[in-house]
Amino acid sequence: MRKIQFILFPLTFLSILLLGCQSNESKATLYDYPQKALNEKLDAEGEVMEVILSSSTLEDDIVIKDEAIIKEFKDMISSSVKQDGIVNMANPDYYMDITFKNDKRQSYYLWVGENSQNSSLMKTDDTHTIYTFDKEMSKKISNLLKRKL
Numbered sequence: 315m316r317k318i319q320f321i322l323f324p325l326t327f328l329s330i331l332l333l334g335c336q337s338n339e340s341k342a343t344l345y346d347y348p349q350k351a352l353n354e355k356l357d358a359e360g361e362v363m364e365v366i367l368s369s370s371t372l373e374d375d376i377v378i379k380d381e382a383i384i385k386e387f388k389d390m391i392s393s394s395v396k397q398d399g400i401v402n403m404a405n406p407d408y409y410m411d412i413t414f415k416n417d418k419r420q421s422y423y424l425w426v427g428e429n430s431q432n433s434s435l436m437k438t439d440d441t442h443t444i445y446t447f448d449k450e451m452s453k454k455i456s457n458l459l460k461r462k463l
Contacts, residue, residue, distance in 0.1 A: 361415040362388055367424075367459070368409045376462050383458055387412070390455055391422075394435050394445035401444045403436070408459075410435075426459065427452045 362384050367376040378384060387410075406423035413419050421438040433452040435445045 360418065363413045363415050366411040366413070367462075368411075369407060370405075376459075378462070386454055386458055390433075390447055390451050391435065393451050394447045397434075397444050397446055401436070401442055403434070403444065406436070409438075426456050428456070 363379070365378040365384055365387050367378070378387070391412075403423075403425065407426050408424040410422040410424045411419055412422070423436040423438060425434040427433040427449070430449045431452065432446045432449060433455060435447070436443065
């Protein structure tokens, strides 16, 4: 019995000492990485020069340089709201490249809802986050695309 106490006491002391010496920096918690608000919105990164839409169903790309139509696409982007949860989407309806005046380019995947459904956007460089926009904006974008096709 005495031998067991002789072995257990130093082991217990050593364990407590090692646990107490752990660095707080290595103990990352969820609070160390603040989550973005669910109502986070997308925003166009400056003055848009053109919008290019492509799809596997289109023979040629649709190049949009008309300011009124570009404004509709900017409105679509700025009205999009980040959705919570895991993203698992089908292939997009369109691939959308937006070129800004400063020669910067942002690419999106676009799903256009049918029959008064919401539509969705996803940045191609962030495929874990999806943004949706309402039925009214979906209808506007759908009508614009029908006119261009």
